[in-house]
Amino acid sequence: KFLVPKGYARLLSDFEDFYTRRLYSRIRDCWSRPVCSAPGAYIDVMLRDVINYGEELRINGKTKRCLNLGSYNYLGYADVPGGVDDQVLRVLDLYGVSPCGTPNDTGYTDVHARLESLVAEFLNRPAALVMGMGFATNSQIIPSLVGPGCLILSDELNHASIVVGARASGAKIKIFRHNNPVDLEKQLRLAIAEGQPRTHRPWKKILIIVEGIYSMEGEICPLAEIVELKKKYKAYLFLDEAHSIGALGHSGRGVPEYWNIPHSEVDILMGTFTKSFGAVGGYIAGSLELIEHLRNSAPGCLYSSSMSCVCAQHILFALEQIMGRDNTHIGQQKIVRLRENAIMFRRRLIELGIQVYGDPGSPVIPIMLYPPAKIAAFSRECLARGLAVVVVGFPATPLLLSRARICLSAAHTPEDLEFALHVIEEVAELIQIKYNNKKMIEM
Ligand code: PMP
Numbered sequence: 001k002f003l004v005p006k007g008y009a010r011l012l013s014d015f016e017d018f019y020t021r022r023l024y025s026r027i028r029d030c031w032s033r034p035v036c037s038a039p040g041a042y043i044d045v046m047l048r049d050v051i052n053y054g055e056e057l058r059i060n061g062k063t064k065r066c067l068n069l070g071s072y073n074y075l076g077y078a079d080v081p082g083g084v085d086d087q088v089l090r091v092l093d094l095y096g097v098s099p100c101g102t103p104n105d106t107g108y109t110d111v112h113a114r115l116e117s118l119v120a121e122f123l124n125r126p127a128a129l130v131m132g133m134g135f136a137t138n139s140q141i142i143p144s145l146v147g148p149g150c151l152i153l154s155d156e157l158n159h160a161s162i163v164v165g166a167r168a169s170g171a172k173i174k175i176f177r178h179n180n181p182v183d184l185e186k187q188l189r190l191a192i193a194e195g196q197p198r199t200h201r202p203w204k205k206i207l208i209i210v211e212g213i214y215s216m217e218g219e220i221c222p223l224a225e226i227v228e229l230k231k232k233y234k235a236y237l238f239l240d241e242a243h244s245i246g247a248l249g250h251s252g253r254g255v256p257e258y259w260n261i262p263h264s265e266v267d268i269l270m271g272t273f274t275k276s277f278g279a280v281g282g283y284i285a286g287s288l289e290l291i292e293h294l295r296n297s298a299p300g301c302l303y304s305s306s307m308s309c310v311c312a313q314h315i316l317f318a319l320e321q322i323m324g325r326d327n328t329h330i331g332q333q334k335i336v337r338l339r340e341n342a343i344m345f346r347r348r349l350i351e352l353g354i355q356v357y358g359d360p361g362s363p364v365i366p367i368m369l370y371p372p373a374k375i376a377a378f379s380r381e382c383l384a385r386g387l388a389v390v391v392v393g394f395p396a397t398p399l400l401l402s403r404a405r406i407c408l409s410a411a412h413t414p415e416d417l418e419f420a421l422h423v424i425e426e427v428a429e430l431i432q433i434k435y436n437n438k439k440m441i442e443m
Contacts, residue, residue, distance in 0.1 A: 003355060003440040004401070005370060036063050039071035039278075040079025041411035045388050066388035067416055069406045074247040074363050075334045076411030077278030077318040085317040088310060095309035103129075103295070107306035115312045118319050119283050123253065123263050127291035130283045131300060132307040134242055134272030135161040137282025140300025142209070143169040144293070145238070145268065149204040151191050153184060153235070155221075157214050162240060166209065172197065178217075181225035184208070188233045206235035212244025212255035216397055216405065218358025218365050220248070223255050227265045238268040246276025247363050252322050252335045258361065273311070277318045281307045334410035338363055341408045345417055352425050353434040357403070366392075366403040367424070369433055375402045381427040387420055 034046040044063040071078060091111060101107030112130060119128040131137045142165030146152060150171040154162060157178045166173050174191055177183040188206070195201055208230050210221045223239070230237040241254045249257025254271070256263045263269060268286050273279040284294060295301050321331035342363045349356050355368040369378055372393050379391045382404075393402040412420075428434050 003368075003437075004443050005435055006439055006441050038079040039068060039073050041068055041073075041076070041409060041413070041416060042066065043068040043071070043388055045383065064383070064386065066383065066386050067412075067420055068388050069408070069420055070388050070390040071409075072243070072275035072407050073278055073409045073411060074243075074276045074338055074407070075252075075278070075318070075322070075331075076409050077276070077314075079278070079411065080317075085314070088313045088317060091313040092310045097308055097310060099306045099309060101305060102301075102303060103306045104302060109306075109309055109312075111309045111312045111316070112306055115316050115319075116283075118316060118323075120285055122319060122323060123269055123285045125263055125269060125285040125287070127288045128283050128285040129291050129295055129301065130273075130281055130307055130312065132281050132304065132311075134274050134280070134282035135164075136300045136304065137270060137272070137284060138162050138240060139165040139168065140298050140304075141268075141270070141284055141294055142166055142207075142238070144298040145169070145236070146171040146205055146207050149196055149201075151203040151206045153187055153191075153206065153208045155179065155210050155214075157217065158209060158211060159215065159240065159242070162209055162211075171207070172203075178214070179219055179222055181222055181229060184226065185229055185233075188229065188235070192233065206233060207238055208235050209238040209240070212239060212241040212248065213362050213364060215243050215364055216366060216392060216403070218356075218362040220244070220258065220359045220362060221255055223259045223261055223266075227261060230267075236267040237265070238270065239266045241269065241271040242282075243275055243362075243364060245271040246318075246322060246335070247338060248361060250335070251332070252276065273315045276322075277315045279311045279315045279318070281311060281315070337410040338408065341410065341412055341417060345406070345408055345421070348417075348421050349424070352421070352428065353436075354424070354428055355433075355435050355440070363408045365406040365408065367406060367433070368435075369402045369404060370400055370435070372399065372402050374431055374433055377431045378404055378427060378433065381430060382423055385423045385426065387423045 035043050036046055037044040042065055045066050047062045047064055095109060099107040099109060115130055116128045120126060138161035146169050148170040152166045152171045152173045154166055154173055154175055155178055156175045174187045176187045196203060208226060210226055213220055245254045246252045248254050256266060268284060270284050273281040320326050324331060339361060343360055346356055346360060346365050357366045358364060369375060375391045375393050379389060382389045389404045391404045397403060
C-alpha cells in the first residue's frame, strides 16, 4: 500500500496515455547527463543548456562537482580512497582489459575461478558462477531454469531483467501483489488447482521470483513468509539481491542474513556487482548441480565473453574487505556506516515533512514527487545547488508516482548528509513537495 495525495488517486489509473505522450521530450534533460568522474561520494556532472528541452540539447562542456546521491555506490567501492588497488592494476597489466573468449573456451581465468569460489563461500553455498552483466544474469539464467509447462510466480515490481527472462522462458507467468505473501499464496493455490493450460496436468516446476530490496521502492522482501510458502507448495525460490547484497545484514550477506534465514533456504541466489561492489556483472549461487547445469545450458554463459578480469579482481578486492580477509575492519565499518547513514537520512527526511517510501534499513530512499511536472524541477534545482539526484517517472513508475531515488553510500560523511538535507529542504519548499499527512490516502 502506498500513500498518495487524495486528488491523485483517480488520475493514477485514468490518464497515463494522455500525459505520457510528450513527457519524455520535456524531461529528458534530467536523464543521461554525462558524468566525468568515478561515481564516488562526489561526481563531476556535465552541464548542458537547460533552456532548450527539445532534441537539440547542446552540451556546453562545463562540469560541476556535486554531492552524489544518485549512483548505486552503497559501500563506497566505486571510488577507492588512495586509488585502485595494486592487485587490480597488476591484473590489468597481466591479463589486459578483456578475456576475449567465453567461459567454456579461453575466457575463464584463475581470477574468475577465485571470484566464483569466494562468492560461494560468502553466501555459504556450494558453488557460484559469475557473468559479465547483471541484467544478462537474470534474462539469460531464468530460461534455463524453467520452460513451457512450468509456472513462474513473479512479484509485480520485479526488475525488467527478470521480466525479460521470465517471458523468454516460455513458462506461464503469474504476477502477485508486491511484497504480499497472502496474494502469493492465493495465486499459487489457484494456479495449482487449474494446472497447465488446456491439459490441466500438474506444473512441471514452480518458480517464485522476488527481489531483496526493490530499487524503486526501497522495500525489503518478507523472505521468511515466502520461504514458508515455497516449501508448502514445493516450489523453487529465486532471489535477486542486486540492491541488498553487501548492503543488508550485519556482515553484508543480504536479505537472508537480515531476516536470519540460512542462505540454503533460497534455491537460486542471484546478485549483481554493480551496486555494493563498485563494479559490473552478476552472480548465481546455489547447489553444485544447479551451477553445473547453468554453465552448460544458459546461452549467456555459453556464448558470451566472460567478465573483464580487471573487474573480477576489483570485486575480489571489495569482497575480501567485506569478509575481513584483508585483516582490517574496513569492510565491516562500511556496512555499519551505510546502515547508520540510511536510518538517519530517512528519519530526517520524514521529520522535514517529505514523503518517502520504503523500509528503515534500506539504502534506497525514494522521495515522492508525485506529478511528473515536479521531476525536472527537483532535479534541476538540486543540481543548481550542487546535489546530483536521480529522478524517476513513467514508465518506470506509475504516472503520478514520480520520485527522486536517493541512494546512500558508506562514502557519505555526516557533513555530506547535512548538506544534502539542507538542499533537499530548500528545494522541497521551492517546488512544493511537502505533502500534509492528513491529506494522504492509502492506495
Ligand atoms: N536486478 C535488479 C533488481 C536491478 O535493479 C538491476 C539494475 N539496477 C539488475 C538486476 C541489472 O543489473 P546490472 O545493472 O548490474 O546489469
